Amino acid sequence: MKGCVRIRRMVDAYLDGQLSRRRHRCVEDHLAACSSCQRYLESCQLLREALQREAVASTADPQLDLLWPRIEASIATIGPGERARSLRERVLSFWHTGGRSLRLLPIAAAAAALLVIFLPHFRNPEWVGYEVVIEPMGRKDVTFVVSKFKETNTSIIWIVESNG
Amino acid sequence: MAEVQEKDLILSCQQGNLSAFEELVRRHRGKAYAIAYGIVRNRDDALDITQEALFRAYRSIRKFRRRAGFATWLRRIVVNLSIDHLRRSSLAADELLERAQAPSGAEPQHAIAGQWRETGEERALHRELGEAIDWAMRELNPQQRAAVILRDAQGLSYSEIARAMACSRGTVMSRIHYGRQKLRALLASYLGESS
Numbered sequence: 001m002k003g004c005v006r007i008r009r010m011v012d013a014y015l016d017g018q019l020s021r022r023r024h025r026c027v028e029d030h031l032a033a034c035s036s037c038q039r040y041l042e043s044c045q046l047l048r049e050a051l052q053r054e055a056v057a058s059t060a061d062p063q064l065d066l067l068w069p070r071i072e073a074s075i076a077t078i079g080p081g082e083r084a085r086s087l088r089e090r091v092l093s094f095w096h097t098g099g100r101s102l103r104l105l106p107i108a109a110a111a112a113a114l115l116v117i118f119l120p121h122f123r124n125p126e127w128v129g130y131e132v133v134i135e136p137m138g139r140k141d142v143t144f145v146v147s148k149f150k151e152t153n154t155s156i157i158w159i160v161e162s163n164g
Numbered sequence: 165m166a167e168v169q170e171k172d173l174i175l176s177c178q179q180g181n182l183s184a185f186e187e188l189v190r191r192h193r194g195k196a197y198a199i200a201y202g203i204v205r206n207r208d209d210a211l212d213i214t215q216e217a218l219f220r221a222y223r224s225i226r227k228f229r230r231r232a233g234f235a236t237w238l239r240r241i242v243v244n245l246s247i248d249h250l251r252r253s254s255l256a257a258d259e260l261l262e263r264a265q266a267p268s269g270a271e272p273q274h275a276i277a278g279q280w281r282e283t284g285e286e287r288a289l290h291r292e293l294g295e296a297i298d299w300a301m302r303e304l305n306p307q308q309r310a311a312v313i314l315r316d317a318q319g320l321s322y323s324e325i326a327r328a329m330a331c332s333r334g335t336v337m338s339r340i341h342y343g344r345q346k347l348r349a350l351l352a353s354y355l356g357e358s359s
Contacts, residue, residue, distance in 0.1 A: 018322070055317035
């Protein structure tokens, strides 16, 4: 029959539902009239069904029961660093290994605090000034910075540093 | 009792719960093994690949983000390992040796097809077609095998296969087309094709 070669080229896409509506209809019309291409389509389906049967049989292979003990044994061989860990373990590990840059955090915090203290000096005319107080507390000296505001008559006290 | 949702199992695994991972293995081992077997065509190798894929998944579970499903992620690992296995192994050389040692005068599919005509039973046909498919699949290259298995045996869409094989959709379509064409040519006498 005319057009068999062209139709057979489209059979895979037809079975996969990848043809446009027009081409899908064209293949169906041809298949309805051509017993040879109908057999070709059946052979394609037979192959696909055989592969599906094989896959279904594989999922029930009894040797799959051997799998978990083998995986468990493999997991036992790896170091605790590679195992899935709790959040606490991960935070501690990050701090000790990858998170070294976080150790600069207190310095950054102190710099930010100083910025906040001195910024009003340039921006707020109502700001009176600041006072630095160093107080001994037990064996430590603690540095307080006291910012004073005229209008609200309030003070903000910043604990900047403590020395042991 | 309601089955625990997969995202909860993954979260639990990420917090170090081994039982949760065991449950994930129980849920996904069958499909992972079927894909590996479909590609490498050997039960022991398929089991080794499935084990290795699940072990790698465990080691990387902390990095797993739930954008894609666990099955999609695992499938990609299995396909990569299976294709690598075929590349590494001397399978091609072994197969050439087998063919050289096979009785001369008939291609394997013809020999088995002859038996099928003698028995004529449907069950035998299925078994023998299965054996013939096993032989014919080995004639495909690893990428074609993987694409045909993922499409025809696992029923994945072209886009899912493209993700699993890390290639374009067009490449997937081409691999499936040429893979099926080769299989049909090799199995013509089983499939009753006049072509």
